[in-house]
Amino acid sequence: MSTPATPRPVTPLLDAIGSPADLKALKPEELVQLAQEVREEMIDAVSTTGGHLGAGLGVVELTVALHHVFDTPADRLIWDVGHQCYPHKILTGRRDRIRTLRQGGGLSGFTNRFESEYDPFGAGHSSTSISAGLGMAVARDLAGGKNHVIAVIGDGAMSAGMAYEAMNNAGAMDSRLIVILNDNDMSIAPPVGAMSAYLSKLISSKSYVSLRHLLKDLSSRFPGPVKRAAQRAEEYARGMVTGGTLFEELGFYYVGPIDGHQMDHLVPVLKNVRDHGEGPVLIHVVTQKGKGYPPAEAAADKYHGVARFNVVTGAQEKGKPNAPSYTGVFAKALTAAARTDDRIVAITAAMPAGTGLDVFAREFPARTFDVGIAEQHAVTFAAGLACEGYKPFTALYSTFLQRGFDQVVHDVAIQNLPVRFAIDRAGMVGADGATHHGSFDLCYLCCLPNMVVMAPSDEAELVHAVATAAAHDSGPIAFRYPRGEGTGVPLPETGEVLELGKGRIVRNGRGVALLALGPILHQCTLAADDLQAHGLSVTVADARFAKPLDAALLADLASRHDVLITVEDSARGGFGAMVLTHLSDTGALDGGLKVRTLGLPDSFIEHESPAKQLELAGLTARQIAARVLDILGHAQPETGSASTGSATPA
Structure with a gap:
């Protein structure tokens, strides 16, 4: 028996908000009520769409206060990462679409410049807000503008070097930039109360700022040593009380910490900072993830990103998996390998659960390293471990490994160090x-000398890839695998060490060859079924390796087929380009072999269901078969052929 739907929340104040301008006239008690209504609206919306929940709930009061005090969109409000931007979207004219979050054609789960003028900067990766904000502040100054620029960044995002690079730059400049540090993990400050709120109001006020400037002016009249001592005494005295010495050393005027859920604390400080002072300022706000929703407060990690859930119970609607996830298979395979090899260590960048390394850490805590949101450091840290004879497995999402590309080149590939890269979330x-x-890991890894690049076609092949990487000590090696469930194939007890660069034929035919890399192999097999119904005999091969290529397999496919099509769920310039270059260099194209490369289009595919994204990329079995028939000049497949009903995305 299904649980009855909960009624929509009653939101009389929120119903009257068409844009942030409508918040200006609200009284303090009305701001508090509005925040509660926004919180209830967000919980109800995300319960139907899924998405990021905990972080947004933690910044509801802050979001209301910011839009009440500042004049957005003229004042630029930048949300770092964007996990916490749902309350912002509700208040900026997008409430009527909030239940389309992360759906095809609906609102993005992150800030997006193409979606609203209230999103001045798009973000899905962390730690970019201060850099972007400083650029906007300098542009404002060059143009003679007077608007404010506010960057909201979480304490987790502050673990990335880019944030400190930006702060170091901003601290050496005179441009007015307001940075709000949303400390929601208690990693910097202890719980705050009335005294810290009072101090924050005091040090952000006109009188205090003026006094500070007076003291600086007076100290400038003393000799150098006395001047420096006076300046440091004032800063360190305030730092001892408020904890802001680090930010002061970077050149920021520090205010805080303040309670991010108390409107009577937030609003006066924001107004003071808006109206007084110059140069960069950092406001330290302490919040609680999941605030106001008991299930999220009790388990902030489980409610960071959620599936659809029941508002009353908090129970998430997660379907029973048909097969283990690729991430789970990787974690188990790596843990098993580590039991017999004490040189294996694992590294992640703030994603232990997302990469499966929390499983590894439970058995080998001393050999697991979470370096924070610092992919550049993660790669070079792994290189240092490899120098000393260890076997580092650096587990990162493909999209985040992009941030460590220079380190992959300079610190790993050039030195030919045996760092293992486990690349999760490959493809769409x-x-x-x-x-x-x-989308891009094959492009930026295959071009590197010394690099070995694998792409297992199913979860059993992933087990073999882990074993192969563990055994490979002669240089760097990477293996990529997708998000989500595997195909349900039986898993081997132990992984097999594969011969480097050796592919395999999974279905023999003649005339047409489909050479797949990775789980897209399943779509190629279904496409071959379609083509067989049209009287065509098709060979399907699993490359297994993007680098090195299987030269013997390519020579065989080229010699006995008229058409060769490579298929990958990656941007052009990766596997297909490697194959084309090899065939050209070996003269295999001279005999009239028709070669086509299928991959992701030269465009960014927005949020959609995985099945729809595969279709948008032109990589469904039906579309692959249609491409073959088009090359051969045959009629297109009829609707209802083998690939149209049960084809599942790779």
Whole structure:
């Protein structure tokens, strides 16, 4: 028996908000009520769409206060990462579409410049807000503008070096930039109360700022040593009380910490900062993930990103899996390998659960390293471990490995160090959309000397890939695998060490050859079924490796087929380009072999269902078969052929 639907929340104040301008006239008690209504609206919306929940609930009061105090969109409000932007979307004219979040044609799960003028900067990766905000602030100053620029960044995102690079730059400039540090993990500050709120109001006020400037002016009249001592005494005295010494050293004027759920604390401080002072300022706001929704408060990690859920119970509607996830298979295979090899260590960048390394960590805590949101450091840290004879497995999402590309080149590939890269979320990822697709790893890894690149076609092949990587000590090696469930094939007890660069034929035919890399192999097999119904005999091969290529397999396919099509769920310039170059260099194209490469289009595919994204990319079995028939000049497949009903996305 299904649970009856919960009624929509009653939101009289929110119903009257058409844009942030409508918040200006609200009284303090009305702001508090509005925040509660926004919270209830967000919970109800995300319960039907899924998405990021905990972070947004934690910034509801802050969001209301910011739009009440500042004049957006003229004042630029930048949300770092975008996990917490749902309340912002509700208040900026998008409430009527909030139940389309992360759906095809609906609102993005992140800020998006193409979606609203209230989103001045798009973000799906963390730690970009301060850099972007500083650029906007400098542009404002060059143009003679007077608007404010506010960057909201979480304490987790502050673990990335880019945030400190930006702060170091901003601290050396005079441009007015407001940075709000949303500390929702208690990693910086202890719980705050009335005294810290009072101090924050005081040090952000006109009188205090003026006094500080007076003291600086007076100290400038003293000799150098006395001047420096006076300046440091004032800053360190305030730092001892408020905890802001680090930010002061970076050149920011520090205010905080303040309770991010108390409107009477937030609004006065934001107004003071808006109206007084110059140069960069950092406001330290302490919030609670999942605030106001008991299930999310009790388990912030489980309610960071959620599926659809029951508002009353908090129970998420997760379907029973048909097969283990690729991430889970990787974690188990790596853990098993580590039991027999104590040199295996695992590294992640703030994603232990997302990459499956929480499983590894439970058995080998001393050999698991979470370095925070610091992919560049993760790669070079792994290189250092490899120098000393260890076997580092660096598990990162494909989209995040992009941030460590220079380190892959300079610190790993050039030195030919045996760092293992486990690349999760390769290919398209569904509702997270363009910022999170793993579209480019084949392009930027296959071009590197010394690099070995694998792409297992199913979860059993992934087990073999882990074993192969563990055994490979002569240089760097990477293996990529998608988000979601495997295909349901039986899993081997132990992985087989594969011969490097050796592919396999899974279906023999003649005339047409489909050479697949990765789980897209399943679509190629279904396409071969379609083509067989049209009287065509098709060979289907699993490349297994994008680099090195199987030269013998390519020579065989080229010699006995008229058409060869490579298929990959990656941007052009990766596997297909490698195959074309090889065939050209070996003269295999001279005999009239028709070669086509299928991959992701030269465009960014937005959030959609995985099946729809595969169709948009032109990589369904039906579309692959149609491409073959088009090359051969045959009629197109009829609707209802083998690939149209049960074809599942790779």
